[in-house]
Amino acid sequence: MSTETIRRIDRDILSTLYFSKEGSQFVEELVDGYGARFGGSDEERAASDFILERFKAMGVTRAWKQEFECLGWTRKETSLEVLSPQRMELDCIALPFCPPRYVEGRVVYLGDGDPQAYADNREALKGAIAMVNTATPQFYHRAMHRGEKLGRAVEAGAIGFIWMRGEPGGLPETGSARFNRACEVPAISVSFETGHEMLRLARKGELRVRIDSTNEIAPTKSYNVIGEITGVSRPEEVIVIGGHYDGHDINQSANDNGAGTAVVMEVARALSEHKELMARTIRFVAFAQEEMGLIGSDHYVQKHGDEKHMFMINTDGAGRGGKGTFALQGWSEATAYFKKLFGEMHESHVSVGDRISLYSDMYWFAAAGVPSATYTSAEPSSSAAPRGWGHTYWDTLDKLNPRAIQLDAVFLARLVARLATMPEIPVKHKTPGDFRAKLEEMGLLEVLKYELRAIPGEEQ
Numbered sequence: 165m166s167t168e169t170i171r172r173i174d175r176d177i178l179s180t181l182y183f184s185k186e187g188s189q190f191v192e193e194l195v196d197g198y199g200a201r202f203g204g205s206d207e208e209r210a211a212s213d214f215i216l217e218r219f220k221a222m223g224v225t226r227a228w229k230q231e232f233e234c235l236g237w238t239r240k241e242t243s244l245e246v247l248s249p250q251r252m253e254l255d256c257i258a259l260p261f262c263p264p265r266y267v268e269g270r271v272v273y274l275g276d277g278d279p280q281a282y283a284d285n286r287e288a289l290k291g292a293i294a295m296v297n298t299a300t301p302q303f304y305h306r307a308m309h310r311g312e313k314l315g316r317a318v319e320a321g322a323i324g325f326i327w328m329r330g331e332p333g334g335l336p337e338t339g340s341a342r343f344n345r346a347c348e349v350p351a352i353s354v355s356f357e358t359g360h361e362m363l364r365l366a367r368k369g370e371l372r373v374r375i376d377s378t379n380e381i382a383p384t385k386s387y388n389v390i391g392e393i394t395g396v397s398r399p400e401e402v403i404v405i406g407g408h409y410d411g412h413d414i415n416q417s418a419n420d421n422g423a424g425t426a427v428v429m430e431v432a433r434a435l436s437e438h439k440e441l442m443a444r445t446i447r448f449v450a451f452a453q454e455e456m457g458l459i460g461s462d463h464y465v466q467k468h469g470d471e472k473h474m475f476m477i478n479t480d481g482a483g484r485g486g487k488g489t490f491a492l493q494g495w496s497e498a499t500a501y502f503k504k505l506f507g508e509m510h511e512s513h514v515s516v517g518d519r520i521s522l523y524s525d526m527y528w529f530a531a532a533g534v535p536s537a538t539y540t541s542a543e544p545s546s547s548a549a550p551r552g553w554g555h556t557y558w559d560t561l562d563k564l565n566p567r568a569i570q571l572d573a574v575f576l577a578r579l580v581a582r583l584a585t586m587p588e589i590p591v592k593h594k595t596p597g598d599f600r601a602k603l604e605e606m607g608l609l610e611v612l613k614y615e616l617r618a619i620p621g622e623e624q
C-alpha cells in the first residue's frame with residue numbers, strides 16, 4: 165500500500181474516532197443495559213446480542229456469535245465467623261468457583277505471598293486456612309497472581325483461602341479462585357480493614373475462623389462475538405484484535421473490560437469504512453468468560469487453530485488513559501520493529517516490551533505460537549495493590565475515561581490498518597514447544613502447575 169493511501173486511512177481514522185463519543189456511549193449502554201455481564205449469566209448472553217447488532221450496524225463484512233459450554237458459578241450466601249480468640253462475624257465475599265462448603269480452622273497469614281512465606285509456613289499450612297494479601301511481593305522477581313497464591317496454599321495442604329485486599333477502602337477484591345474449574349477449598353475475600361482486624365485478633369490468641377459458603381456450580385453457555393472484515397487479497401491471513409466483554413458479578417466492570425471492548429468496537433467501526441483496502445482479514449473479537457479463566461479465548465483458539473493467524477492484539481486494560489504499554493508475549497525479537505513502527509506513526513510515547521502474562525485472552529494465542537501482544541493504558545499509580553478499582557464493587561461508569569478510549573482506539577486502528585496491509589509482517593510464528601521453553605526460562609511453568617492449568621505442548 166502506498167504512503168499516500170495509509171495517510172488517507174489515518175486521516176479518516178482520526179476524523180471518525182478522535183472526538184467521537186461513541187466509545188464511551190457504548191460502555192454506558194453496556195453497563196446500564198446488561199449489568200455485570202458475569203460469565204454464563206443472562207446478562208452476558210443479552211450483551212452478546214447487543215454487541216452482535218453493533219457489529220452488523222457498522223458494516224463489517226460478516227458477524228457471528230460463537231457458542232460454547234463451560235462450568236458456571238452462582239453466588240449465594242457466604243459467612244466468615246471468628247471462633248477464637250473472641251467470637252464475631254466479619255464481612256466477606258466468596259471468590260467465583262468457591263465451592264459450597266463449610267470449614268473451620270486456624271488462620272495462617274502469609275503477607276504478600278512471597279514464595280519464601282509459603283516455605284517458612286509449610287508445616288503450619290497443613291489443615292489451616294491461608295490468608296494472603298493482594299499486594300505484589302516486595303522481595304520477588306515477578307508479580308504473583310491470585311491464582312498462584314491460592315494454588316501454592318492448596319498445594320501446601322490449606323483447607324481454605326482468604327484473599328485480603330492490599331489497600332484501604334473497605335473493599336473486598338473478587339476474581340475467580342481457579343481457572344475454569346471448581347476450587348477444591350472455600351475461597352473468600354476480605355477488605356484491607358477486615359484483614360487487619362483479623363491480624364490484631366491473632367496477636368491476642370490463636371485465630372480460628374469458620375467459613376460457610378453455599379454457591380452453585382453448574383454447566384452453562386456463553387458466546388464470543390466476532391466481527392470480520394474479510395481481506396481482499398490475502399483473506400486467509402488473519403489479524404485478531406479482541407478483548408473480553410464479560411465482567412464480575414459484583415460490579416459494572418466499566419473499565420475491566422467495558423473500556424477495552426469499546427476500543428475494539430471503535431477500531432472495527434473506523435476500519436469498516438475502508439474494507440476494500442484491507443488485504444488481510446481482520447477479526448474483532450469480544451471474548452466471553454475471560455474472568456472465569458480465559459475460557460472464551462481458549463474456545464476461539466481451539467475452533468480456529470488451523471487458520472493462519474498472523475498477529476493477535478488484546479485490549480484487556482485498554483482505554484484507561486495515561487501512558488500506553490504494548491507488551492509482546494514472548495517475542496522479544498520483535499520489540500525493535502514495533503518501537504520503530506510506533507516512531508513512524510508518531511506514537512513513540514507507547515512503551516514496547518516483552519513480558520508474558522498468563523492472565524488474559526492473548527495467552528492462548530501466544531501458547532499456540534501466534535505472535536501476540538497486549539495493549540494497556542493506565543494513569544500512574546503509587547499503590548501496592550495494582551488493580552485500583554478493578555475487581556471491586558466500584559469499577560463503575562463514573563471511573564470511565566472517555567478521552568482514553570478515543571486515543572487508544574485511534575492508535576490501535578492505525579496499527580491494525582498497517583498490520584492488515586503491510587507486504588510482510590516481520591514477526592515469526594513459534595511452535596507450542598518454543599513457547600513452552602520461554603515459559604520455562606521465565607519460571608512460569610511451575611505457576612501453571614500450581615494453578616492446575618494445561619502446559620503448552622503437553623497432552624491435557
Ligand SMILES: [Zn+2]
Nearest residue numbers: 420421480481
Ligand atoms: Zn480484564
